[in-house]
Amino acid sequence: MATEIDLSHVKTLSAIITDHLAEQIESGELKPGERLVQVELAKKFNVSRVAIRDALMELRRRGLSINVPKRGDIVRPVSCRTVRELFEIRRINESYAVQLSCSRIDEAGISKLRKIIKEQESCIRKKDIGGFMGKDWEFHAAIFEYCPNEQLKEFIQTLWARTRQARSVAQSDLSWGRQWAEASVARHKELLQALENRDCRKASDITARIIDEASKELEAELLRVGWDTGCETEG
Secondary structure, three states: OOOOOOOOOOOOHHHHHHHHHHHHHHHOOOOOOOEOOHHHHHHHHOOOHHHHHHHHHHHHHHOOEEEEOOOEEEEOOEOHHHHHHHHHHHHHHHHHHHHHHHOOOOHHHHHHHHHHHHHHHHHHHOOOHHHHHHHHHHHHHHHHOOOOOHHHHHHHHHHHHHHHHHHOHHHHOHHHHHHHHHHHHHHHHHHHHHHHOOOHHHHHHHHHHHHHHHHHHHHHHHHHHOOEOOOOOOO
C-alpha cells in the first residue's frame, strides 16, 4: 500500500532564497537602496533566473524591496518619515493591546517575561545585538499572547515586520546597538513592573512612551549613519 507523503511544509527553492535574502535585508547585511540583480543572484545561488524572479516578487510582496524603473529591484529605502508613521501606528495599537493583556496575564506569563529579560541581558554581555533584537520581539509577543483580539495581534506583527529593516541599523553600528539595547531592557523592566502590579492604565502609558522614545532614537541613528532617504520611492 502506497504511503502518502505530505509535502505542504516543504519549501520551494524560490522560498528558500526569499527567506535568505529577507534575513540579509532585516539584518542590515543588504543595505537600503542596494540593487538586487537577477543575473548576479542566479550566479550566487547557482539557480535559474526563474527562481530568482519568483523570490524577488515575494520580497516585493513582503515590502522588503521595490522595483524602480531603469534600476530594477532594490532593497526598500528607509526614511525617517516612514519610521515615524509606523511607530505612531504601533503606539496606538500596542498600548491598547497591552491594556487588554494586562488584566489577563497570569504568573506563568510574568515568569516568561522575567526570563526573556535575563536572556536579553545575556545577549548584551555577549554583544549579540541580532539575538537581542529577536528577544525584543519575543518579549512583546509574550505580552500579546494574552490579548483576546486576534486581528489586532496579527496587525501588530505586520507592523513589527515593516520596522525590522530600519531597526537592523543596530547591527550595523554595534556601539549604538548596545546603547539602544541597554535602554530597551530598562524600559522592559519598567513595563514588567506595571504588569506585575496589574496596573493596566500605567502599562498602556508606559508602552506608548516606550514606542515614542524608540522612534526618536531610531530616527536620529538613521540620520547619523546616512540611511534616511528623505522619502521612499514606490515601485
